[in-house]
Amino acid sequence: SNDPLVVFTPSGKRGRFPVGTPVLTAARQLGVDLDSVCGGRGICSKCQITPSYGEFSKHGVTVADDALSEWNKVEQRYKDKRGLIDGRRLGCQAKIEKDVVIDVPPESQVHKQVVRKRAEARDIVMNPSIRLFYVEVEEPDMHKPSGDLERLCEALKKQWDVKGVKADLHILRQMQPALRKGAWKVTVAVHLGVDRQSPRIMHIWPGYYEGSIYGLAVDLGSTTIAAHLCDLKSGEVLASSGIMNPQIRFGEDLMSRVSYAMMNKGGDQEMTRAVRDGMNALFVQISKEAQIDQALIMDAVFVCNPVMHHLFLGIDPFELGQAPFALATSDALALEARDLDLNLHPTARVYLLPCIAGHVGADAAAVALSEAPDKSEDLVLVVDVGTNAEILLGNNDKVLACSSPTGPAFEGAQISSGQRAAPGAIERVEINPITKEPRFRVIGSEIWSDEDGFEQSIATTGITGICGSGIIEVIAEMRLAGLLDASGLIGSAEQTGSVRCVPEGRTNAYLLWDGSAEGGPRITVTNPDIRAIQMAKAALYSGARLLMDKIGVDTVDRVVLAGAFGAHISAKHAMVLGMIPDCQLDKVTSAGNAAGTGARIALLNTNARREIEDTVRQIEKIETAVEPRFQEHFVNASAIPNSADPFPILES
Numbered sequence: 027s028n029d030p031l032v033v034f035t036p037s038g039k040r041g042r043f044p045v046g047t048p049v050l051t052a053a054r055q056l057g058v059d060l061d062s063v064c065g066g067r068g069i070c071s072k073c074q075i076t077p078s079y080g081e082f083s084k085h086g087v088t089v090a091d092d093a094l095s096e097w098n099k100v101e102q103r104y105k106d107k108r109g110l111i112d113g114r115r116l117g118c119q120a121k122i123e124k125d126v127v128i129d130v131p132p133e134s135q136v137h138k139q140v141v142r143k144r145a146e147a148r149d150i151v152m153n154p155s156i157r158l159f160y161v162e163v164e165e166p167d168m169h170k171p172s173g174d175l176e177r178l179c180e181a182l183k184k185q186w187d188v189k190g191v192k193a194d195l196h197i198l199r200q201m202q203p204a205l206r207k208g209a210w211k212v213t214v215a216v217h218l219g220v221d222r223q224s225p226r227i228m229h230i231w232p233g234y235y236e237g238s239i240y241g242l243a244v245d246l247g248s249t250t251i252a253a254h255l256c257d258l259k260s261g262e263v264l265a266s267s268g269i270m271n272p273q274i275r276f277g278e279d280l281m282s283r284v285s286y287a288m289m290n291k292g293g294d295q296e297m298t299r300a301v302r303d304g305m306n307a308l309f310v311q312i313s314k315e316a317q318i319d320q321a322l323i324m325d326a327v328f329v330c331n332p333v334m335h336h337l338f339l340g341i342d343p344f345e346l347g348q349a350p351f352a353l354a355t356s357d358a359l360a361l362e363a364r365d366l367d368l369n370l371h372p373t374a375r376v377y378l379l380p381c382i383a384g385h386v387g388a389d390a391a392a393v394a395l396s397e398a399p400d401k402s403e404d405l406v407l408v409v410d411v412g413t414n415a416e417i418l419l420g421n422n423d424k425v426l427a428c429s430s431p432t433g434p435a436f437e438g439a440q441i442s443s444g445q446r447a448a449p450g451a452i453e454r455v456e457i458n459p460i461t462k463e464p465r466f467r468v469i470g471s472e473i474w475s476d477e478d479g480f481e482q483s484i485a486t487t488g489i490t491g492i493c494g495s496g497i498i499e500v501i502a503e504m505r506l507a508g509l510l511d512a513s514g515l516i517g518s519a520e521q522t523g524s525v526r527c528v529p530e531g532r533t534n535a536y537l538l539w540d541g542s543a544e545g546g547p548r549i550t551v552t553n554p555d556i557r558a559i560q561m562a563k564a565a566l567y568s569g570a571r572l573l574m575d576k577i578g579v580d581t582v583d584r585v586v587l588a589g590a591f592g593a594h595i596s597a598k599h600a601m602v603l604g605m606i607p608d609c610q611l612d613k614v615t616s617a618g619n620a621a622g623t624g625a626r627i628a629l630l631n632t633n634a635r636r637e638i639e640d641t642v643r644q645i646e647k648i649e650t651a652v653e654p655r656f657q658e659h660f661v662n663a664s665a666i667p668n669s670a671d672p673f674p675i676l677e678s
């Protein structure tokens with residue numbers, strides 16, 4: 027045909043269209059992902075495109091403007107009122123005249139990708155469950171009587187192909203004034219549900235609504251509650267904020283909270299109230315920070331461990347405190363925020379990811395969604411280290427999961443000079459293998475300690491203790507420097523030739539820092555400290571090892587360390603201790619807060635929710651408590667690095 031050829035980039039989709047066809051129409055016919063909220067009326071500017079010939083754009087110079095029809099009035103009006111970047115056109119207004127290559131910039135794509143910073147991480151494809159639609163509704167007519175809602179739904183069907191829309195009473199109450207105020211033009215926020223199966227109007231604005239709507243991705247941990255506030259139109263994270271979990275006053279760890287519920291009548295309800303109150307306070311804080319109206323938060327995704335899951339929902343966690351650790355439900359839950367007393371939009375939706383097993387929660391499911399072991403070619407071990415280590419091992423063939431009770435030692439608890447990772451904590455340690463002298467770095471100070479120059483820097487920061495990553499490093503360094511044997515015993519000054527090995531109780535300790543002359547602390551690493559870390563790391567390793575047995579392998583291809591702790595420990599030191607199985611060091615990476623990222627993926631992409639529900643159903647759950655080999659692995663893994671399993675890569 028002689029019709030002009032139109033090629034869209036980056037999709038590469040192409041077709042011939044009659045002269046005068048609007049670009050948006052061509053895009054729709056070809057299935058090109060080009061956004062539109064106003065339905066081609068020149069109001070929303072979501073349909074912006076850049077005409078260009080060939081693949082190499084000429085740095086903002088419009089070379090192909092003449093290939094689209096004359097700048098038209100609607101665009102001019104838009105440009106005068108709101109501005110339009112040079113070279114950009116409104117896709118619904120610009121019409122095709124000659125052969126043209128049209129670029130759809132990322133911000134004009136509905137399913138735009140939210141880029142994640144880590145090289146190995148998949149980008150997030152936008153597909154939120156709630157979307158905005160601008161519609162023109164037919165005016166009522168006495169001769170064809172029908173309700174305003176019916177005509178609104180008809181318009182949504184005709185103009186947006188959204189069928190079977192329902193509306194709650196609260197929408198019915200606002201709808202008639204909104205329709206009339208907007209002169210029969212309104213913007214509606216519609217919760218589309220999976221596959222647009224059960225669309226529901228959540229909000230109505232007269233005319234074209236310029237603003238955005240928001241969602242929350244919440245990682246509800248036993249110690250902290252962290253949230254990301256996201257723009258549901260752009261996918262952007264507008265603010266991230268966290269608070270301590272107010273349930274801490276009922277017990278530091280999960281089991282003490284379960285027993286609080288058992289020992290105190292109504293104790294579970296008290297804790298449910300505490301966590302919801304805390305969460306509402308966090309929502310106020312994060313909305314302030316992002317300067318948005320809290321009532322425009324319409325969607326929220328929560329990830330948490332099973333005990334927090336039950337306490338948040340108001341379910342007594344009693345059954346989770348005893349074998350066989352039955353969950354009330356392991357399925358994903360789609361609820362309304364008001365059922366959970368959350369102060370968000372009046373009909374805000376809440377989604378909880380599925381739990382994997384009685385000990386492996388929705389937080390682990392979120393890690394699986396973020397790190398996608400089920401899509402990995404090579405065998406990947408993913409560990410989320412907290413007071414319970416949640417462990418996933420697998421590849422695109424199968425994935426196994428278990429949890430292992432590591433206890434709080436990795437967080438600096440149970441350690442004589444231990445503290446949380448905060449300014450003043452020693453976080454990095456090196457010990458010279460010849461002189462056995464340490465140098466270290468303190469959180470809040472950029473520089474490493476050494477003979478000269480350091481004293482001054484600590485005078486301003488002050489050294490207060492040693493955090494989880496610091497304790498891992500110092501113990502591994504002690505082992506490498508020959509101050510510590512494989513069983514975890516610290517040698518004496520005579521044995522090691524280091525005056526820093528001092529007697530303490532019936533064993534020895536290593537003096538890392540003595541600030542007592544200046545009124546500061548004396549920081550030693552004691553044998554009980556080492557014992558606590560040995561127990562914790564043995565629990566972590568034996569969980570991983572058990573999963574490796576089940577798959578029938580002795581090594582893994584990759585290790586991903588998730589969680590705040592995983593972000594701070596050094597791979598080398600973790601391996602020297604035998605926390606994680608032997609692996610190429612450059613194949614050990616940190617994923618940061620993968621549970622929070624998984625929550626964000628589920629918030630921004632409804633398909634991901636279904637995907638993870640399927641994945642979780644297929645994950646094979648291993649209960650460490652009933653596996654006889656777990657004990658054996660645990661005993662072997664108490665040695666540093668291990669008394670039975672080889673670490674050939676580490677040794678070479």
Ligand code: FES
Pocket residue numbers: 050061062063064065066067068069070071072073116117118119
């Ligand atoms: Fe809204 Fe073009 S589709 S301005």
